[in-house]
Amino acid sequence: xxxxxxxxxxxxxxxxxxxxxxxxxxxxxxxxxxxxxxxxxxxxxxxxxxxxxxxxxxxxxxxxxxxxxxxxxxxxxxxxxxxxxxxxxxxxxxxxxxxxxxxxxxxxxxxxxxxxxxxxxxxxxxxxxxxxxxxxxxxxxxxxxxxxxxxxxxxxxxxxxxxxxxxxxxxxxxxxxxxxxxxxxxxxxxxxxxxxxxxxxxxxxxxxxxxxxxxxxxxxxxxxxxxxxxxxxxxxxxxxxxxxxxxxxxxxxxxxxxxxxxxxxxxxxxxxxxxxxxxxxxxxxxxxxxxxxxxxxxxxxxxxxxxxxxxxxxxxxxxxxxxxxxxxxxxxxxxxxxxxxxxxxxxxxxxxxxxxxxx
Numbered sequence: 379x380x381x382x383x384x385x386x387x388x389x390x391x392x393x394x395x396x397x398x399x400x401x402x403x404x405x406x407x408x409x410x411x412x413x414x415x416x417x418x419x420x421x422x423x424x425x426x427x428x429x430x431x432x433x434x435x436x437x438x439x440x441x442x443x444x445x446x447x448x449x450x451x452x453x454x455x456x457x458x459x460x461x462x463x464x465x466x467x468x469x470x471x472x473x474x475x476x477x478x479x480x481x482x483x484x485x486x487x488x489x490x491x492x493x494x495x496x497x498x499x500x501x502x503x504x505x506x507x508x509x510x511x512x513x514x515x516x517x518x519x520x521x522x523x524x525x526x527x528x529x530x531x532x533x534x535x536x537x538x539x540x541x542x543x544x545x546x547x548x549x550x551x552x553x554x555x556x557x558x559x560x561x562x563x564x565x566x567x568x569x570x571x572x573x574x575x576x577x578x579x580x581x582x583x584x585x586x587x588x589x590x591x592x593x594x595x596x597x598x599x600x601x602x603x604x605x606x607x608x609x610x611x612x613x614x615x616x617x618x619x620x621x622x623x624x625x626x627x628x629x630x631x632x633x634x635x636x637x638x639x640x641x642x643x644x645x646x647x648x649x650x651x652x653x654x655x656x657x658x659x660x661x662x663x664x665x666x667x668x669x670x671x672x673x674x675x676x677x678x679x680x681x682x683x684x685x686x687x688x689x690x691x692x693x694x695x696x697x698x699x700x701x702x703x704x705x706x707x708x709x710x711x712x713x714x715x716x717x718x719x720x721x722x723x724x725x726x727x728x729x730x731x732x733x734x735x736x737x
Contacts, residue, residue: 433605438551439563441607444502445477445536446553446600448560449486449509449523451494474554474600475499475523476609477535478639482525485639486599487614488514489578491521499525500560501532513642516579517650517735518634519614521599522642536601539608541631544568544587552591552613552627554600566591566625574700575615575628579737581650584704586628587611593627602629611635634707651709652735653677657699665689665720666699680728682719689725690718706732 453469473490477483484499491497497509507525514521548568556562570588577583589602593613602611611629618624641648654675658667665687671678682688688696691705692715709715711734718727 433549435551435563435565438603438605438607439553442536442601442603443553443561443563444532444534446502446561447475447477447484448500448555448558449473449475449484449490449599450498450500451491452496453493454495472555472558472596473598474596474613476553476599476601477533478522479535479643480530480533482528482533483512483639483643484509484523484525485612485635486521486523487612488516488519488521489614490599491523492578497523499523499528501528502534502561503532505532513645513648515638515642515648516737517577517581517648518583518630518638519575519577520612520630520635520638520642522639536603536609537607538632538636539604539606539610541585541587541610541633544571544604544610544631546571549605550589550591550610551603551605552589552593552597552600553603554593554597554613556592556594556596558596564592569626572700572704573628574703575630581735582700582703583614583630583634584700584707585631585634586614587631589627589629590625591627592623592625594623597627608632609635649711650735651706651711651713651732653706653715653730653732655682657702659699662687662698665696666702668719676730676733677717680717680730682717682728682730683721685721687720688717689720690716692716711735 451471473486475484475486478485491511498506499509500506507528509523509525512522512524546568550568551563551565553563566589568587569590573586573588575583575586593616597613600613601609602613604610610632612635613629615628616623617626638648654672654677656669658669660667668682668684668686670684671682688702690696694705696702709732711732713732715730715732716727717730
């Protein structure tokens with residue numbers, strides 16, 4: 379691996395972006411590394427983040443910090459570490475999360491609690507309680523844990539905002555436990571929208587929010603919060619040359635968080651729609667080119683082939699592989715979808731019934 383760690387988008391619909399480069403996603407917050415020097419950013423808590431918002435970092439932090447928690451886990455086998463390493467013996471890891479409801483359900487990243495046989499949650503008042511995993515979804519790197527013994531007086535659920543209303547340049551804050559420093563707040567803006575992240579099971583998480591709010595080891599699972607005090611994303615990954623925050627962080631959008639968390643809390647298995655193709659990483663003026671199709675899956679059954687260029691799904695024009703992933707992500711298994719594609723310069727349309735994505 380080179381000295382630069384890059385975030386590589388893979389495919390969300392059974393796609394692999396061929397020719398997109400090598401590397402792996404750098405997750406922003408678990409693992410017990412041997413970092414000895416910690417550099418943190420200090421901010422003026424009373425300084426307005428945005429002249430147009432009229433809100434200050436302090437006012438938003440004061441309204442929301444009690445809903446953010448510090449999560450510590452212990453695993454027997456070292457579990458999965460996005461920073462490498464692992465192996466035998468006992469391993470401790472730390473991340474962040476936030477209270478979802480008054481029952482004690484807490485949202486975090488799957489990679490924060492994956493493989494853990496002991497989960498401890500520390501709340502804003504310093505009190506700690508044991509938690510149990512309610513459920514998780516590797517395809518979106520989200521998990522819900524539950525603290526059943528915590529009194530209602532310390533549970534302060536945060537509200538999920540509408541991530542589709544987020545705009546580039548919007549001011550945001552991140553609250554979490556970078557390097558184990560609980561209740562740390564950092565501030566920044568939404569740097570870009572519509573990014574893609576690689577999930578732990580190598581599918582794509584579409585519509586990620588990019589931010590320059592500093593995110594470091596320990597921030598994973600913590601909230602990215604708008605200046606209205608709503609959670610617009612769950613901090614999950616960074617892109618970095620150094621392994622620390624270089625100002626390029628990524629959050630899972632609240633629309634995805636809401637959909638997945640509600641299913642987990644209801645005791646359901648999270649299912650994702652599946653087209654069954656691999657998409658080329660080639661850049662095209664319009665559309666997404668199929669590299670190959672999975673035998674026995676919806677695309678193959680509908681007659682799609684490698685080399686076809688998908689230009690429209692229902693009435694949505696497809697301009698890239700990321701847009702293809704994004705549209706499929708909004709569908710459910712069993713949904714019918716009209717796929718318009720180009721083959722040898724001629725346009726065709728077929729109806730596909732989407733399947734359930736394999737694990």
